[in-house]
Amino acid sequence: MARKTVRQAINEALRQEMERDPRVILMGEDIAGGLGSPGEQDAWGGPLGVTKGLMPQFGRERVLDTPISESAFVGAAVGAAAMGLRPVAELMFVDFFGVCFDQIYNQAAKFKYMFGGKAVTPLTIRTMYGAGFRAASQHSQCLYPIFTHIPGLKVAIPSNAYEAKGLLTQSIRDDDPVIFFEHKAMYDEAVEVPDDPYTIPFGQANVSREGDDVTIITLGRMVNFCNQVADKLAKEKIGCTVVDLRTTSPLDTETILETASETGRVVVVDEAHPRCNMATDISALICQEAFDDLKAPIKMVTAPHCPVPFSPALEDIYIPGPPKIEAAVRAVMGHA
Amino acid sequence: MAGEIQPIVMPKWGLAMEEGVVTAWNVAAGATIAKGQEIADIETSKIANVFESPVSGTLRRLVAQPGETLPVGALLAVVADKSASDADLDAFIAKFSESFKEALAAKVTEKKPEPETVEIAGGRRMRYLKLGSADGPPVVFVHGFGGDLNNWLFNQEALAEHRTAYAIDLPGHGGSSKDVGVGDLASMTAALAAWLDALRIARAHLVGHSMGGAVSLQLAAAKPDMVASATLICPGGLGPGIAMDFINGFIEASRGKKLEPVLQMLVANPALVTRDMIEDVLKFKRIDGVDAALKKMRDALFPGGRQADALRDSLAKLKTPVQVIVGAKDRVIPATHARGLPGNVKVHVIENAGHMPHMEASSEVNRLIDEIAG
Numbered sequence: 001m002a003r004k005t006v007r008q009a010i011n012e013a014l015r016q017e018m019e020r021d022p023r024v025i026l027m028g029e030d031i032a033g034g035l036g037s038p039g040e041q042d043a044w045g046g047p048l049g050v051t052k053g054l055m056p057q058f059g060r061e062r063v064l065d066t067p068i069s070e071s072a073f074v075g076a077a078v079g080a081a082a083m084g085l086r087p088v089a090e091l092m093f094v095d096f097f098g099v100c101f102d103q104i105y106n107q108a109a110k111f112k113y114m115f116g117g118k119a120v121t122p123l124t125i126r127t128m129y130g131a132g133f134r135a136a137s138q139h140s141q142c143l144y145p146i147f148t149h150i151p152g153l154k155v156a157i158p159s160n161a162y163e164a165k166g167l168l169t170q171s172i173r174d175d176d177p178v179i180f181f182e183h184k185a186m187y188d189e190a191v192e193v194p195d196d197p198y199t200i201p202f203g204q205a206n207v208s209r210e211g212d213d214v215t216i217i218t219l220g221r222m223v224n225f226c227n228q229v230a231d232k233l234a235k236e237k238i239g240c241t242v243v244d245l246r247t248t249s250p251l252d253t254e255t256i257l258e259t260a261s262e263t264g265r266v267v268v269v270d271e272a273h274p275r276c277n278m279a280t281d282i283s284a285l286i287c288q289e290a291f292d293d294l295k296a297p298i299k300m301v302t303a304p305h306c307p308v309p310f311s312p313a314l315e316d317i318y319i320p321g322p323p324k325i326e327a328a329v330r331a332v333m334g335h336a
Numbered sequence: 337m338a339g340e341i342q343p344i345v346m347p348k349w350g351l352a353m354e355e356g357v358v359t360a361w362n363v364a365a366g367a368t369i370a371k372g373q374e375i376a377d378i379e380t381s382k383i384a385n386v387f388e389s390p391v392s393g394t395l396r397r398l399v400a401q402p403g404e405t406l407p408v409g410a411l412l413a414v415v416a417d418k419s420a421s422d423a424d425l426d427a428f429i430a431k432f433s434e435s436f437k438e439a440l441a442a443k444v445t446e447k448k449p450e451p452e453t454v455e456i457a458g459g460r461r462m463r464y465l466k467l468g469s470a471d472g473p474p475v476v477f478v479h480g481f482g483g484d485l486n487n488w489l490f491n492q493e494a495l496a497e498h499r500t501a502y503a504i505d506l507p508g509h510g511g512s513s514k515d516v517g518v519g520d521l522a523s524m525t526a527a528l529a530a531w532l533d534a535l536r537i538a539r540a541h542l543v544g545h546s547m548g549g550a551v552s553l554q555l556a557a558a559k560p561d562m563v564a565s566a567t568l569i570c571p572g573g574l575g576p577g578i579a580m581d582f583i584n585g586f587i588e589a590s591r592g593k594k595l596e597p598v599l600q601m602l603v604a605n606p607a608l609v610t611r612d613m614i615e616d617v618l619k620f621k622r623i624d625g626v627d628a629a630l631k632k633m634r635d636a637l638f639p640g641g642r643q644a645d646a647l648r649d650s651l652a653k654l655k656t657p658v659q660v661i662v663g664a665k666d667r668v669i670p671a672t673h674a675r676g677l678p679g680n681v682k683v684h685v686i687e688n689a690g691h692m693p694h695m696e697a698s699s700e701v702n703r704l705i706d707e708i709a710g
Contacts, residue, residue: 166622196514198622204591210611258593 004193006186007050009161010126013168014051014088016197018058021086024172026051027064027073028090028126035065047092048128048187074100074125078108078177081123086172091127093139094181097146108177109152120175124168130183130221130271131319137307140315142220142272145281147179148248154178154202155249159223160191166200167246173199183221203250207259211239214329215259217282218269219245222320226269229325238333248278253285260286264295265332269325274302296335299328341416341428342391344375346400348408349383350489351448351465355407356380358387358400367395369415372699376412382612383489388699391415396425407440451485451511456530463511464504464531468496473539473564475709477503478528480546480572481637482586482630484510484620487545490698495705502540504531506548508633514625519632521547521573521645525554532562541709543567545694546669547637550645556658557650565657565708569701570666570691572637573647575673580641582668587630592618604665604690652678659708661701663689682708 004012018024032055033044045052055063066073070091077089091097097104104125111119131140148155154176158164164182171178208223209230216226223244230240241259245252260266266286270279279300286298301320309315346356359377369375374386375395393415400412411432414425451465465485475495477488485492485503495501505512507527508519517523528551532540541564544552549571556563572578585598592614599614600606620626637644651658659682662671668691674683684704689696 162619194619194623196511197624198619199624200622201590207592255591 001192001194003190004161004165005188005190006158006161006164006182007048007188008190009165009193010050010168010182011053012193013165013172013197014054015057017169017172018054018062020197021172023084023086024088025062025064025080025085026054026088026090027066027077029066029068029073029092031055031090032060032063032065035060046090048184050182050187051090070096070100071103075103075107077123077125078103078121081108081121081177082111082119086122086124088124088126088172091125094127094129094143095138095141097127097143104147104177104179105150105153109150112176113152121177122172122175123177124171124174124180125177126168126180126182128184129181130185131303131308131315132185132221134310134312134315135184136310140308142270142277142303144179144181144220144248145272145277148251148278148281149276152176153249154247155181156202156247157181157220157245159206159208159220159244159246160186160189161193162191163200163206163244163246165193166198167202169197170199170202174202181220186221189224200246202247203252205246205252205255206244207241207255208244209240209242211241211263213239213263214265214267214332215241215243215263216267216269216325216329217243217245217256217260219248219278220271222269222271222325225320225322225325229322229329232326233329238329240329245278253289256282256285257290261290261293264293265335266294266298267301267325267328267332268298269301269320269328271303271320273305274300275305277302296332299332301325301328341414341420341424342393343411343428343432344390344413344415346406346408346410346412347378347387347390348493349380349385350486352382353380353408353489355405357405358402358412359384360402361398362386363395365395365398369393369395379610382616383610384607385490385695390699393417396420397429399429409439410436453511454531454534456527456534458530460507460513460515460527461511462504462507462513462527462531462534464502464535465492466500466502467492468498468500470499472499473541473709474500474502474537475705476532476537476540476542477501478542478544478548478551479503479506479509480548480570481583481633482509482617482620483545483548486510486616487692488694491543491694491702491705494698494702495709499709502535502537504528506551508626508629510620514623514629516629516632518636519629520636521550521554524551525558528552528555529559529562538562539564541565541567541705543569543705544571545569546691547572549573550647553647553650553658554645556654556656557647560654560656563656565659565710566654567659567661567705567708569661569694570663570669570671571660571673572643572669573645574660574677575648575670576642576646577670577673578638578641578643579668580638583634583638586617587627587634590618590621601667602691603696604663604688605696608692608696648677651681654680657708658682659684659704661686661693661704663691663693663696665689666691
């Protein structure tokens with residue numbers, strides 16, 4: 001099996017779904033590039049080259065370069081989905097959701113509910129998130145808790161290239177609007193990815209490490225950090241289970257509660273700001289449903305409650321990296 | 337040869353294996369060991385298994401420490417008789433380590449064999465892995481229901497030492513097309529024959545496991561000229577019994593926790609089933625078309641929960657050398673199916689194995705294949 005980067009895996013999922021289903025179209029700013037100008041076409045393939053090569057294969061009718069107006073093209077994508085296409089819109093940075101949120105949370109998310117279950121909205125919005133790219137506070141946030149909050153939206157957050165291809169394929173085939181989060185620091189990370197199309201079902205977390213002492217529940221880019229910590233501590237005979245949520249909506253509460261109860265010591269790791277994020281949500285769930293199995297207070301490892309700093313030194317401290325995760329695991333282990 | 341010092345090295349279990357860990361030694365330094373004796377437990381990222389000694393003699397030194405991660409080919413232990421002095425052993429170990437370092441450095445540029453694909457009649461794609469290169473009929477390994485060419489990780493390299501050895505993915509499996517036609521045994525057998533034609537293999541030693549055993553037997557009966565010998569490991573087709581809780585559990589489980597006890601039915605020792613093995617099966621099952629293919633095969637192969645194809649009567653008519661290898665603790669196809677077979681069929685019962693003797697007792701199975709293939 002060939003190793004592929006996250007960038008290649010996402011490109012392959014888009015290509016295979018466009019080949020399989022003529023209703024799948026792509027929309028976004030510079031996802032091909034060069035529209036209306038005499039120079040090179042497909043010059044960009046998206047700001048980080050993820051969609052490169054798709055316009056030459058499928059044409060401008062299915063790979064649409066849009067004006068720099070999220071409110072217009074996200075709204076158009078919602079409408080296209082309601083009328084029977086399966087659009088994949090690229091919201092370049094999730095930080096820009098503010099100008100197009102009505103179209104997402106008050107329109108796309110509500111159609112099925114308000115039209116008696118008869119309307120489907122098979123829309124996928126791919127969007128970049130996360131810190132570590134020296135892109136400052138307006139291009140570095142982890143805003144998935146806001147989308148997870150809205151009933152009617154599904155939220156997928158892959159942790160590597162294998163997960164990215166399977167979850168994106170599932171997103172495109174899903175009849176509900178899905179917000180698909182891509183961490184901008186992960187595009188060049190490679191793992192083995194099958195050439196054939198495949199889907200990973202939503203709402204099924206992946207247990208990426210198994211251990212008897214501590215359960216680490218996490219998502220997105222943090223999964224690799226947690227795996228590193230688990231592998232390091234395994235050498236000291238501290239066994240960590242690592243749960244990769246894969247999707248925050250739907251949320252795999254069964255695996256969360258089962259793995260939390262098995263060890264009784266829980267660390268939740270979330271790159272988002274600490275108020276009302278996945279870490280608080282999951283901690284509350286465990287406290288309500290598995291309190292009697294806990295041997296220590298739950299530890300949350302998150303970013304601080306402040307905008308992502310532009311200073312590289314501060315940004316590095318901001319990210320909940322392996323040293324902070326390791327310290328949290330040791331802290332729950334040390335609790336009598 | 338008197339005074340000969342023999343190395344025992346980290347084995348290579350499958351293409352992907354680059355390193356392994358001796359988790360425990362089951363013998364002490366000074367012990368007399370026999371070839372095939374289980375001397376250590378070895379774990380890789382993919383699999384945990386007992387390690388059977390490749391040589392006989394006195395185990396003079398245990399070089400690998402339990403828990404130590406070592407590359408394939410690294411020295412684990414040294415076997416020698418009394419005529420070798422401690423100084424001889426030290427010199428041997430030092431020399432081995434030196435040349436191993438050079439070999440490792442050279443290996444970085446070496447090209448690893450990769451599976452290939454070929455189009456067979458009907459436009460379907462079949463994936464296979466070729467190892468070794470020698471004249472004479474090759475050995476062809478055919479996996480069972482839900483398996484793939486990686487199932488032969490303990491066998492293919494060993495058999496490829498003196499001959500060409502292929503392992504294939506049947507339709508619906510591994511990297512082959514997921515179109516299984518009507519999904520019955522005859523369609524699998526036709527695909528195997530078409531693959532042999534596509535590779536211009538006129539005659540092969542077939543080694544088939546479970547469903548692949550039934551496929552191999554059916555081909556041997558239908559086209560005896562193509563089959564030089566047949567080794568049938570826990571084969572289907574010899575009786576009606578089949579554990580449908582295995583077949584249905586394999587198809588239905590979409591989570592590791594549910595799949596683990598199903599895969600453990602395959603082996604006598606459940607520790608053989610690792611997390612990575614479970615993950616690989618889940619990844620296979622997620623591929624487009626696999627679920628439909630498995631269900632189609634189940635319905636065609638096991639209507640009413642019994643094996644549809646009765647091939648037992650074809651055995652007596654075979655001119656081709658045939659052997660049947662079964663695990664006494666098989667929980668998927670009863671080992672009793674191997675009882676009362678005609679006299680031209682050699683039957684080998686492996687006591688401590690379940691449905692996967694080629695993994696659970698690989699050196700014994702490899703020896704038997706080597707023997708029948710001549």
